[in-house]
Amino acid sequence: MKNVAAALIINGGHILLTRRAPGENLAGYWEFPGGKQELGETIQQCAQRELEEELSLPSIAGEVFMESIYRYEGGAINLVGVLVEAQRGPLTLTVHDRAEWIPISQLMQYELAPADIPIAEKLAKIYG
Numbered sequence: 001m002k003n004v005a006a007a008l009i010i011n012g013g014h015i016l017l018t019r020r021a022p023g024e025n026l027a028g029y030w031e032f033p034g035g036k037q038e039l040g041e042t043i044q045q046c047a048q049r050e051l052e053e054e055l056s057l058p059s060i061a062g063e064v065f066m067e068s069i070y071r072y073e074g075g076a077i078n079l080v081g082v083l084v085e086a087q088r089g090p091l092t093l094t095v096h097d098r099a100e101w102i103p104i105s106q107l108m109q110y111e112l113a114p115a116d117i118p119i120a121e122k123l124a125k126i127y128g
């Protein structure tokens, strides 16, 4: 099963969400930025690499917050929510069509990728 890093970047009660662009898998759904873990990297290195690739965002990844296994038609993924430190600043979108810092209390109002929902629920309970 593939591990996918989901970067959980919390800043002043807000969290960064990105929206998958038209034409992509799960287009239009909001997700935590991240992507598939590559051979030889830790899940933290994966989160940092993906943030750099997708948003040109320097970051420091820390602890795993929660894992969520989800079975899509194309196969199962283990979505690994990793707590990440990054500054709020300009973002360069390369694969998403939107990126927003949203209040954690509003997380459940967004149309999230299904694998993200258990992680979002736990975030809302703890930080919302």
Ligand SMILES: Nc1nc2c([nH]c(=O)n2[C@@H]2O[C@H](COP(=O)(O)OP(=O)(O)OP(=O)(O)O)[C@@H](O)[C@H]2O)c(=O)[nH]1
Pocket: 004, 005, 006, 025, 026, 031, 032, 033, 034, 035, 036, 037, 077, 079, 113, 114, 115, 116
């Ligand atoms: N990045 C990210 N992917 C997610 C989340 N939730 C979720 O189900 N996924 C799924 O996990 C997979 C991650 O693939 P990706 O396309 O973002 O990652 P990648 O850049 O490494 O993949 P690629 O090079 O094959 O395109 C996709 O199937 C995506 O739909 C999430 O919160 N963040």
